Structures are given as structure tokens and as C-alpha cells.
Amino acid sequence: xxxxxxxxxxxxxxxxxxxxxxxxxxxxxxxxxxxxxxxxxxxxxxxxxxxxxxxxxxxxxxxxxxxxxxxxxxxxxxxxxxxxxxxxxxxxxxxx
Numbered sequence: 002x003x004x005x006x007x008x009x010x011x012x013x014x015x016x017x018x019x020x021x022x023x024x025x026x027x028x029x030x031x032x033x034x035x036x037x038x039x040x041x042x043x044x045x046x047x048x049x050x051x052x053x054x055x056x057x058x059x060x061x062x063x064x065x066x067x068x069x070x071x072x073x074x075x076x077x078x079x080x081x082x083x084x085x086x087x088x089x090x091x092x093x094x095x096x097x
Contacts, residue, residue, distance in 0.1 A: 002042045007031035009050035009080070010089075019080045019089045020050050049091060052078030057085060066093035 010019045011032035021029035021044035029044040055062040056079035058070065066076035076093040084090060 002033050002040050005033040005040070005042060007042070007044065007048045008033055008035050011035055011037060013037040020091065021048055050080050052091070052093065053081055054078070056081065057083045059085065 007021065008031070010017045012018075012035065013022070013024065013032060014037075018032075021031045023029050030041050031044050031048060032038075033040045033042060052066065055064045057063075058067070058079060061069075063069075063078070066078045068074050068076050071077050077090050078093055079087070080089040080091060081087040
């Protein structure tokens with residue numbers, strides 16, 4: 002299934018995943034279906050989930066990555082429209 006794209010989020014064993022996982026595997030993988038149906042593939046550097054813009058964080062909408070609230074002062078974004086509700090995020094760049 003390497004020609005298929007990863008689907009985020011996906012559900013595996015009743016858990017919602019927003020990025021590639023190493024569950025029961027030595028290598029990161031993703032589902033190619035929203036509800037895991039046994040179809041998967043190994044992840045590559047191109048597979049991380051996408052940021053969602055705009056997103057709500059602390060009563061403010063962000064239209065690009067922000068450093069606000071990140072103790073390491075690096076840029077991050079929400080993976081859903083409402084970070085306050087879902088708490089799903091990723092780092093935008095390790096150097097910015």
C-alpha cells in the first residue's frame with residue numbers, strides 16, 4: 002500500500018492518532034483508512050500530519066505557526082481547529 006497516502010487522524014484499537022505511530026512495530030506506520038482496516042504503510046519524512054489554520058489557542062486565532070505558549074520558544078501549530086479543546090499539536094520547525 003506504499004502508493005496510498007496516510008490518513009490523519011486515524012483510529013486504531015479505539016485510539017485516535019494524529020501522526021505516525023510505532024504501535025506493535027519497530028518502525029513508524031500509518032493507516033490508509035480513517036478507521037484502521039488492516040491497510041497501512043510505513044511512514045516517510047513527508048507523512049507528518051498537516052497544521053490546521055486558523056486554529057484557536059487561548060481565545061486567539063492563529064493563521065500561521067506561533068511560538069506563543071511553547072516553553073522552548075519554538076514554533077508550533079494545532080492539528081485541529083480548537084487546540085484548547087483537543088490539545089493536538091506538532092512542532093513546525095525544530096530551529097524556529
